[in-house]
Amino acid sequence: MHATKTLAEADRLMTVCNSCRYCEGLCAVFPAMEMRRSFSDGDLAYLANLCHNCGACYYDCQFSPPHEFNVNVPAVLAKTQHQSYAHYAWPSAFAGVFARNGLFIALATALSVAAFLAGFVAWHDPATLFGTHVGPGAFYRLLPHNMMVLLFGGAFLYAIVAIGFGIRSFWRDIGEPTATLRDPTAIGSAIRDAARLRYLDGGGAGCMNENAKPTDTRRIYHHLTFYGFLLCFASTSTATLYHYLLGLQAPYSWWDLPVLLGTVGGIGLVIGPIGLLAAKWRRDPAVLDETRYGMDVAFILMLLLTSFTGLALLALRATPAMGILLALHLGVVFALFITMPYGKFVHGIYRFAALVRYAKEHRALGTAASGPPN
Amino acid sequence: MIDLSRRYDVLVIGGGNAALCAAISARREGASVLVLEAASEFWRGGNTRHTRNMRCAHDSATASLTGPYTEDEFFEDLLRVTGGVTDEELARFMIRESKDVLGWIEAQGVRWQPSLGGTLSLGRTNSFFLGGGRAMLNALYRTAERLGVEVRYLSEVVDLEIENGMFLSATVGREVPVRVTARALVAAAGGFESNIAWLRQYWGAAADNFLIRGTPNNRGTILKILLEHGAQKVGDPTQCHAVAIDARAPKYDGGIITRLDCVPFGIVVNRNAQRFYDEGEDIWPKRYAIWGRLVAAQPDQIAYVIFDASSLRLFMPSLFPPIEALTIPELATKLGLDAEALRRTVETFNAAVQPGTFNHKILDDCRTAELDPPKSHWARRIETAPFYAYPVRPGITFTYLGTRVNREARIIMSDGRPAKNMFAAGEIMAGNVLGRGYAAGIGMTIGSVFGRVAGREAARNARN
Numbered sequence: 001m002h003a004t005k006t007l008a009e010a011d012r013l014m015t016v017c018n019s020c021r022y023c024e025g026l027c028a029v030f031p032a033m034e035m036r037r038s039f040s041d042g043d044l045a046y047l048a049n050l051c052h053n054c055g056a057c058y059y060d061c062q063f064s065p066p067h068e069f070n071v072n073v074p075a076v077l078a079k080t081q082h083q084s085y086a087h088y089a090w091p092s093a094f095a096g097v098f099a100r101n102g103l104f105i106a107l108a109t110a111l112s113v114a115a116f117l118a119g120f121v122a123w124h125d126p127a128t129l130f131g132t133h134v135g136p137g138a139f140y141r142l143l144p145h146n147m148m149v150l151l152f153g154g155a156f157l158y159a160i161v162a163i164g165f166g167i168r169s170f171w172r173d174i175g176e177p178t179a180t181l182r183d184p185t186a187i188g189s190a191i192r193d194a195a196r197l198r199y200l201d202g203g204g205a206g207c208m209n210e211n212a213k214p215t216d217t218r219r220i221y222h223h224l225t226f227y228g229f230l231l232c233f234a235s236t237s238t239a240t241l242y243h244y245l246l247g248l249q250a251p252y253s254w255w256d257l258p259v260l261l262g263t264v265g266g267i268g269l270v271i272g273p274i275g276l277l278a279a280k281w282r283r284d285p286a287v288l289d290e291t292r293y294g295m296d297v298a299f300i301l302m303l304l305l306t307s308f309t310g311l312a313l314l315a316l317r318a319t320p321a322m323g324i325l326l327a328l329h330l331g332v333v334f335a336l337f338i339t340m341p342y343g344k345f346v347h348g349i350y351r352f353a354a355l356v357r358y359a360k361e362h363r364a365l366g367t368a369a370s371g372p373p374n
Numbered sequence: 375m376i377d378l379s380r381r382y383d384v385l386v387i388g389g390g391n392a393a394l395c396a397a398i399s400a401r402r403e404g405a406s407v408l409v410l411e412a413a414s415e416f417w418r419g420g421n422t423r424h425t426r427n428m429r430c431a432h433d434s435a436t437a438s439l440t441g442p443y444t445e446d447e448f449f450e451d452l453l454r455v456t457g458g459v460t461d462e463e464l465a466r467f468m469i470r471e472s473k474d475v476l477g478w479i480e481a482q483g484v485r486w487q488p489s490l491g492g493t494l495s496l497g498r499t500n501s502f503f504l505g506g507g508r509a510m511l512n513a514l515y516r517t518a519e520r521l522g523v524e525v526r527y528l529s530e531v532v533d534l535e536i537e538n539g540m541f542l543s544a545t546v547g548r549e550v551p552v553r554v555t556a557r558a559l560v561a562a563a564g565g566f567e568s569n570i571a572w573l574r575q576y577w578g579a580a581a582d583n584f585l586i587r588g589t590p591n592n593r594g595t596i597l598k599i600l601l602e603h604g605a606q607k608v609g610d611p612t613q614c615h616a617v618a619i620d621a622r623a624p625k626y627d628g629g630i631i632t633r634l635d636c637v638p639f640g641i642v643v644n645r646n647a648q649r650f651y652d653e654g655e656d657i658w659p660k661r662y663a664i665w666g667r668l669v670a671a672q673p674d675q676i677a678y679v680i681f682d683a684s685s686l687r688l689f690m691p692s693l694f695p696p697i698e699a700l701t702i703p704e705l706a707t708k709l710g711l712d713a714e715a716l717r718r719t720v721e722t723f724n725a726a727v728q729p730g731t732f733n734h735k736i737l738d739d740c741r742t743a744e745l746d747p748p749k750s751h752w753a754r755r756i757e758t759a760p761f762y763a764y765p766v767r768p769g770i771t772f773t774y775l776g777t778r779v780n781r782e783a784r785i786i787m788s789d790g791r792p793a794k795n796m797f798a799a800g801e802i803m804a805g806n807v808l809g810r811g812y813a814a815g816i817g818m819t820i821g822s823v824f825g826r827v828a829g830r831e832a833a834r835n836a837r838n
Contacts, residue, residue, distance in 0.1 A: 015691070015693070016631055016693060018691050019630070019631035019632075019633075019690065019691050019692045019693050020506075020629070020630050020631045021690075022426055022503075022505065022506030022507070022509075022630070023505060023506065024487075025488075025502070025504045025505065026504070026505055037687060037691060056509075057505070059508075059509070059512060060505035060506055060508050060509035060512070061506075061508065062423040062424055062506065062507065062508045062629055063629065063631070066416060067627065068624060068627075069631075202505075203487065203505060204485060204504065205485060205504070212512045212516075213516060
């Protein structure tokens, strides 16, 4: 028996797929499925989080609807994956936010931006707020550096702790020993698979977005988004080192590493999310889980807002607009951090964990089973 | 919009592997090509949707094939499965061409994958389509459309106008018939396995109990018209690729997932709870294709594979779970069999099992003694509860009755003369090389090789 109807449907599909196995060359989901005969809720959560929703198996399947066997693996695994985020959310009281995630993220962002704006207005007289600040420490005249570190360090730490608890429940549920998370070969292999988005390529032809014709655009836009995000993160990290190790205060010149990293990353984080949004817009509704549309779009928009406000701040930092833009940017980033455990961000974490387990399982796999001819 | 009033160089009837290979190769020869597919876009491609691999000869290992498979070895395999019922010249021609087809198919956008799990040790001989037959088909359609082949769905051809071995026109659609003309015809519309009434002519009432593993569209309409217009018949009408599949499968289109690979692990009994054939005669990849006919010969065309808990996980899972019971009589009751008869059959079998070392990967020494029919390998006592059963029926994949063709895939008329402008490829002419029996993946070889040849020759024919 399964906890939800979606899990029961995922079980039915995996039983069908396990009897067919034509898709085993497309990605990691099917080989992982083949290692099993029956599918517990934990197994299904694992398989669902391995799925990159490339869509290839839907268009390749002779049993996809309108066939009476009604096999739609991408949509059902997307739904299963979505439910797993709620199921493993910590604290569990927050599980409900995944049901109306678009609304939740929008409210959290609005509140956070409003709080920063209100704070800036309350603490500073208009002359400071709308003044032109240049030279070292310009930003900190509006928000002291220590305060910034406290707020953002705290939010980030909270996100890490909350996501950590989620992963712990996931890992227990799928029945994998903790030792696997310390297996360097499995970790290395998962890093390679994640870094290349190895399984977002329909087995080599490219993922399928609007129809059965393979394209690679989602992979490209996801790379731009992901690496853009990493570069922005690297920008913040190097700025922190500049501050504490070199005693150099922001804002930095355009040729300084934090600005270079942030600019390049920010541009990636503008183009990538726009491309992903456009791809989602055009996507064949058949392979989508409509219940997670809000969550997916909210996360993409959050990333877009982060990069957009960041780049705007960079462009106008020496003008009177800086104060308001800083409040906006910080508000968005704070909301991004604090909602990380309760939105689409977690897909990367669970996916990575699933890839680690898959790497270990795959290596352990010995002989191939005998099976069906035509 | 597709202009049906225009006279095409080549008309292809059908929409599967053979049809698309013909369409692509005719188009690459410069011909204008129209494909008429009876099914809708989703259901296009007939039985190709359910395929997974094709058997092509090759001289060395490749990225997706584990070793060489020579022309001679391929031919020997064909001789073995058909018992020699094949046209040697045509078969050798097909096998020679299959070498080149391996690369040609890839050039049409089809991707290969190494044989992984789920296959019957075919990694050396058979090339597997990445994503299966429908993925292969989608690639062929994309290529055909890119090249300018016109494809019309829901366009069943209901009649052909043929005069003295010369194709003139085809009638499309039943309600509002439209006449389509072309300079040459490629018939690639499949066998007649979905036409139960036609099967009944040869099998009698037994045909009503057959399950059809693939498309319901292969009613043999085109085959019948061609034969009526003087195309020479080839093949035994009762011969087909038939395997034993789960009796609970849908009447049509259940595909691969209703297949059962458990026969060598148990015993198979008929409606009277009696065994009727050696379940352990040879390794399963060499025997799976005979069980459809064996079951077809049993009363009511039904049989039951009986095994116990020790074998449950030794074979590939399938769609339906086995029927389970704690005792053999209870199992018999659940299956609607005579409990006492099944108990006796199992007891007699168990008593005949000789000591041996069980190994399902080789022809082991677990056999019965003084039992008729014997079980030559993998014979183990059925004694560990729970006991399991799968009901099985004949699952027909495709029929072998067809039109005779020559090396140009040109249809031969009953007077022995080649047709002027008619070609055939795929199941509709499979009987030329496949008189009986089956070797995994050979249906696709027939389709691709003769499809490619038929398209090329039809295009040349149209030019002259």
